[in-house]
Amino acid sequence: MSPVDSAGEFTRDQRYIGTRITADGRDGFPVEAGRYRLVVARACPWANRAIIVRRLLGLEDALSMGVCGPTHDERSWTFDLDPGGRDPVLGIERLRDAFLARFPDYDKGITVPAIVDVPSGKVVTNDFAQITVDLSLEWAAFHRPGAPQLYPSHLRDEIDEVNEGVFADVNNGVYRAGFAGTQEAYDKAFTRLFARLDQLSERLSGQRYLVGDTITEADVRLFTTLARFDAVYHGHFKCNRAKLTEMPVLWAYARDLFQTPGFGDTIDFVHIKRHYYEVHRDLNPRGIVPAGPDPRGWLTPHGREALGGRPFGDGTPPAPPLPAETVPPSHSAQQVPQ
Structure with missing residues (x-):
């Protein structure tokens, strides 16, 4: 977890990767069905938001989901629920592998939810607050019929x-x-x-x-x-x-x-x-x-x-x-x- 400050108050490290997956691809990552993988852990409340929104909007066919186990060490979340301890799509044992693939000197938190670009194996974003908003707004072309308006x-x-x-x-x-x-x-x-x-x-x-x-x-x-x-x-x-x-x-x-x-x-x-x-x-x-x-x-x-x-x-x-x-x-x- 993040450290406490000099007053003893918990301070969350909010230096997330701000790259966005958008309909127009302005950050270099356009919305494409099947291209990305949402990595989550059911234990995590921040990741749970993305799981819920993906379900409500019916994005299962467009955005696959990898689920980490409930525990982790100081290095990162792991795919210990999968056969052989590797994510079957990304082929990695630890989420940190996707972060280091894009940022070899990455020194911030390895957090879920994270979205990984499958072809390159590189993390795109772990900005949990923006991820759910973008699922509502940027991924609209892939919403199921009858999807609710979560951010009207x-x-x-x-x-x-x-x-x-x-x-x-x-x-x-x-x-x-x-x-x-x-x-x-x-x-x-x-x-x-x-x-x-x-x-x-x-x-x-x-x-x-x-x-x-x-x-x-x-x-x-x-x-x-x-x-x-x-x-x-x-x-x-x-x-x-x-x-x-x-x-x-x-x-x-x-x-x-x-x-x-x-x-x-x-x-x-x-x-x-x-x-x-x-x-x-x-x-x-x-x-x-x-x-x-x-x-x-x-x-x-x-x-x-x-x-x-x-x-x-x-x-x-x-x-x-x-x-x-x-x-x-x-x-x-x-x-x-x-």
């Missing part, structure tokens, strides 16, 4: 405003609490986190989704943190004023999204817990992974339909996940992990 032009300013607060205080806020180097830094992050969650609860008490009456990019970004809250952040990161299940509005909102095709079917609770509890040995020295919480509560009724709203607007739900991309039932809310 008339709502972008509001979506951006909501996303800014959610990133600072919630998405990154849980990390600022978990990796705080001083009590003061922890207290500050903790206070900001729950103040923002209270604000979001108030906002969502009268509307089904964060912006407008359909699912947008804003909901995707908040959901991936909420999905990990009780399993990881409440205990592991000391974000323990309340569990998600003890925040009625946010818990119902999160269950509503979880039960929406494209959201809950991307969540792998086993990978999530293994990543945080096994990799963060500074916080959990023995690497013991907790058995709970029971995920079946995610499938209980939420009642959010009473607020109206249309999940996909004028569009339709995505098809079920591809067989090769389906989360095992024992890793999901379908049954308690053994």
Whole structure:
């Protein structure tokens, strides 16, 4: 993880590769079906966003996906889930190989999600925030019929405003609490986190989704943190004023999204817990992974339909996940992990 600063505050390294894959190819990487591979890890909330957006937009045939295992060492994520420990398309064992292929002296974080140019084997971008927006806007020619508008032009300013607060205080806020180097830094992050969650609860008490009456990019970004809250952040990161299940509005909102095709079917609770509890040995020295919480509560009724709203607007739900991309039932809310 990124280091803490002199005040003990966690500072995320945000020096991402800013190259974009665009419809007009202005950065040298034009949108082309089959040319690129999205590399993710189901454990990672930032990568989970890209998995969800790719599913919602129906880009599976245009943009293949490689899935790293839930743990990694100081070098990078690895393809240990694949036969022989190599990605079957890229032919590499570690994601860092794609980064070094383009930047031999690369000295920043090897992060997911990342998009790799298959012909050259070189990483194009790991700018997670831009990746999902570009999947909505630049890859439109390859969207499925009925794909939702996740970043509609008339709502972008509001979506951006909501996303800014959610990133600072919630998405990154849980990390600022978990990796705080001083009590003061922890207290500050903790206070900001729950103040923002209270604000979001108030906002969502009268509307089904964060912006407008359909699912947008804003909901995707908040959901991936909420999905990990009780399993990881409440205990592991000391974000323990309340569990998600003890925040009625946010818990119902999160269950509503979880039960929406494209959201809950991307969540792998086993990978999530293994990543945080096994990799963060500074916080959990023995690497013991907790058995709970029971995920079946995610499938209980939420009642959010009473607020109206249309999940996909004028569009339709995505098809079920591809067989090769389906989360095992024992890793999901379908049954308690053994």
